Amino acid sequence: MRIEVENAGKRFNREWIFRHFTHSFVAGKAYAITGPNGSGKSTFLQVLSGAQAASEGKITFFPDASVSADPEQHFQYISIAAPYLEVVEEMSAPEFLRFHNTFKPLLKGFSIAEILSEVGLEKAKNKQIRLFSSGMKQRMKLAQAFFSDTPILLLDEPCTNLDKEGYALYHRLVERFAPQRLVVVASNDTQEYGFCDTVINPSGK
Numbered sequence: 001m002r003i004e005v006e007n008a009g010k011r012f013n014r015e016w017i018f019r020h021f022t023h024s025f026v027a028g029k030a031y032a033i034t035g036p037n038g039s040g041k042s043t044f045l046q047v048l049s050g051a052q053a054a055s056e057g058k059i060t061f062f063p064d065a066s067v068s069a070d071p072e073q074h075f076q077y078i079s080i081a082a083p084y085l086e087v088v089e090e091m092s093a094p095e096f097l098r099f100h101n102t103f104k105p106l107l108k109g110f111s112i113a114e115i116l117s118e119v120g121l122e123k124a125k126n127k128q129i130r131l132f133s134s135g136m137k138q139r140m141k142l143a144q145a146f147f148s149d150t151p152i153l154l155l156d157e158p159c160t161n162l163d164k165e166g167y168a169l170y171h172r173l174v175e176r177f178a179p180q181r182l183v184v185v186a187s188n189d190t191q192e193y194g195f196c197d198t199v200i201n202p203s204g205k
Helices: 041-049 093-101 112-118 134-146 164-177
Strands: 002-012 015-026 030-033 056-062 078-081 152-156 182-186 198-200
Touching: 002 041, 015 041, 015 056, 015 182, 030 041, 041 078, 041 152, 041 182, 078 134, 093 112, 093 134, 112 134, 134 152, 134 164
Parallel strands: 030 182, 030 198, 078 152, 152 182
Antiparallel strands: 002 015, 002 056
């Protein structure tokens, strides 16, 4: 899997968040998107994911032989965890993962019960997500991202609201489930992106 970003830019009104950015992102590598607060890290990740359109330039997805998704439907390649993405709070954790599985398959070889155990939510399986703490909700977001069967993993401030044990969980998930994927982490926290091969600041700020 490869993503080619060619001379891309994103503008809101008259202000360019980033511009003239070109880079290749390849499978098996991890990339950190850094920069001060307000420099556009999350915006870049949303443009890369297709959630927002670039104002100029081109972003092209090149699947390898193991990927069967339509190249024009690149969202099928991507799983993402971000503070601004919501979970369905009226559902329980198993219900949410089953719902998620209807439009994005989960990794083979893991039952929903096993996934919840991996992220430390097995004891909360009968609760509605609305009753979860902020840290538990973040674990839920990490579960749906890391355990989606996708070649691209986008992580925006992935340890938001996590305690020391949550950071340790994140590092275990990265070690086990990130090495073969194309991973992009938007963060200024080295504990979140310290494993990345390349550090990039698209805005130049």
